[in-house]
Amino acid sequence: MKQLKGQSGQERVGVYVCHCGSNIAGVVDVQQVAEWAAERLERRGVVIARDYRFMCSSLGQELIEKDIKELGLTRIVVAACSPHLHEQTFRIACQRAGLNPYLCELVSIREQNSWVHEDKNAATEKAKAIVSGGVERVLWHEPLEPLHVPIHPATLVVGGGIAGIQAALEIADAGFPVYLVEREPSIGGHMAQFDKTFPTLDCAACILTPRMVSVGTHPHITMLTWSEVTDVQGYVGNFTVTVRKKARYIKTDLCTGCGICQEKCPKKVLDEDFEAGLGYRKAIYTPFPQAVPKYPVIDGSNCTYFQKGTCRACEKFCPTGAIDFEQQDELLTLQVGNIILATGFDLLDARRIAQYGYGRLANVFTSLEFERLSNAAGPTDGNIVLRDGVTTPRTVGIIHCAGSRDRNFNNYCSAICCMQSLKFAHLVKERTGATVYNFYIDIRTPAKAYDEFYQRVLEEGTIFVRGRVAEVTDAARLPGEENRLIIQVEDTLAGLQRRIPVDMVILSVSLQPRWDAKEVAKRFGISCSSDGWIIEKHPKLDPIATMTEGVFAVGCAQGPKDIPSSVAQGAAAAARVLARIQQQEIALEPVRASVEESRCSGCRICNNLCPFNAILFHEDRMVSEINAALCQGCGTCVAACPAGAISGTVFSNEQILSQIEGLLLLNQSEPTQAEMVTA
């Protein structure tokens, strides 16, 4: 077995142990750690070791800078918090003092030590080991330079819901080109299906459609509806995106959007998408009257001509000859510098919550069905009626958290259901005067003017029952329950079981990731949580970026969100993209993997492992190569390469193994033995 030769003696190392107030110093004897490092690691090159209250403060950083200049330090080890938080801080401090920033190593004695241990002596000993590992590791660091790549000024926005619309408009208004790709025939997303928006009860269409129109007419926005991204290659600043533009069977340059085709089409189709299964559309259709673009699409799987070969009614009646049955899907190749994903959410299939009877009991509705039912432009013209289409309910039960906060379905809170259910209660009350029960676990109304809305609904006389509904049934047991839906619930405030007969039940169904979210994430080289939501770069400090440079995720694609938050995220991502475009180039972290060509046998083990598609195989030379700009330094290929031909900067074998030796305090033994090279 090999023993690695440390490079002690050649480097001058400074060790800085942070108290982090009492976060670290409360558990670890930081002074002892610093003194230990100064004495016991002196032979390993440590020339100074200090402890300080807040290393990340200006004064703390100045301490390092001063030592670099005065003591001629060539390597820095800071023992503090996670590199995620302050690695950049200390690197920049080094840079200010004229030391290459990558010659600094931040080791965590907070997250991995003081926060997880109670035994102070053991934690102090562990901190020493961690510092020792950091010192051994930093000896192998090399000065690195960031990679600079140019930024293409165009941006791809995927998803034409409110978050995507906001992002697209912000960027286009600043004068830069945007491609907005939408899977459905029209932009607008879920918001276009709503009637009112909480808490102000603005008409959704009134505030959304002007934005949609702006997108449709914007000189800098290329709108690609009825289209999907099929492939993404490249890296931040230089993505090449392939978009499949599905055949609409409409010549959009001739179509005026007059709607005659939709009137004349003889084929009625249940509209499962926009009308949530409550209404009908034709085989040639625009999902709703204010659709943008105005052009319809022909749904080939339902069109009589496509299925049976005759009909062509739309073609006959079209006044401008805009129908084209021969149209084919088109593949477009786009060059963009940044990508914003705003792909939205799906609703949990309410049929899965068998005890609530959706799909089995006619008058159990989903939240989206109710949105359409209450929408003035919806299938009932806004009349809130039972499934028979005529009867107005006298009693309505609204069930919060249907499938949310439930280990059988989704563990998380869907965030919007409380406010949505309060809105429903208000609308039912306002339109029908019915008695309304809201069944909730907790009421969560934390945003601006939300709790005031809750108070308003309370005052309107909605009855709130705290408890998770056990069952919705039509099996009458008591007088007054016949021909009604009975909600069985434990009222946890009253402390009793209740059976409440109602005419209509509305389920505030859990939001969940798009059915193809994981596939989409893979296509864009980003990752999803186990739930399927896109993972943001940092949940607090970088909530719209992803771990892949140049790819942002906004709105419900990364978790349940209300409209204001989705809009704010869309705008935030736009601001980030605009800043990038203005800079014209971006400096990338030089933490990259590279292939040593002479060692690569071209075995191709690594070829399909890279989550960022950074590995190319050269058939002619039979070697693999890593595109440095695409590589994110994740190390997957480094671990997989059986020939050891791939190495990762900052994570070389020497760096990792010597850190282990340091952690195990093997560097404490006599120099002759530790430095013996037996290779």
Next chain:
Amino acid sequence: MSANNKPKFAMYWASGCGGCEIAVLNIHEKILDVDANFEVVFWPVAMDAKYKDVEALPDGAITLTLFNGGIRNSENEALARLLRRKSQILVAFGSCACEGCIPGLANLSTRESIFEAAYASISTDNPAGTQPQVTWNAPEGELHIPEFHPVLRTLDQIVPVDYYMPGCPPESRQIAIVIDLVLQALRGEAALPPPGSVIGAGQSTVCDECPRVRNLKTIKRFTRIQALGSIDPKLCLLEQGIPCNGPATCSGCGALCPKAGAQCIGCYGPAQDVLDYGARLLSAFASVIDGKDPSEIERVLDTLPDAVGQIYRFSLAGSLLRASKSVLVEDEEKHHAAHQY
């Protein structure tokens, strides 16, 4: 082989099969160069020699020693230390000396179970149940035989080694190249590689020398080559589900096995600078398994026949693991006992 001022050469066979000795002879007429340029002072297979003759040499007197075989017993160990002391260049020659090779697989078994298998299993005719004893009082006096260590060690786990020459056995072509290099170096016409280097091998892995066609790999199951009805003669064996060790094995053999339609079993050891052959190989295999969910990956890995034999056939003793836990414990106890006396 008369005594003269030619550089001195030695070759020693420790715990190994002897194939390395044959491989040296298999260099054909090149062996005459050895004889012409070296004085062979110690080579038990080729000529009579006594340990005391070697002991009598001044330290560093032997220019080049090729040491094959692992360190299985006290005699192997004593000779390793002796030859280290007497040699300027000590080469761990062949897989056993480099990384333990097949004898190293015995590191999975305790001494007791090894003796059991060797002296008491059904294939052994040993009615008296005789087992080796370190000392024995024979009528002629007390006899000693070498003590069998609990753990087989590689040469460099006992003494510092200058060069490693992998292979089971090293290819004769490579041996000839190395001998030429040493001769040139002795004449001052070439520089020897830095100490610790692997010599007589390639820079890359067996795939580099393998002519089979390679595609993107996804493995749905592993299977033994003999269990397949037919194999594609042109396609990468690993892609056909045959656990070929080529991707992780140091090049230099010329991909003899895959060219002949058999999978590489890894006798040339790890690629240069790879610390643990089996870990690398397993990591590579695991990386190309077709499956995302852990149970599926586990199912595919379970189809890998004889996992230890597959990934550590030649390198267990030299790996980070070295031996099974019970064997290491036994070894530890022996050392502990030795210190007490």
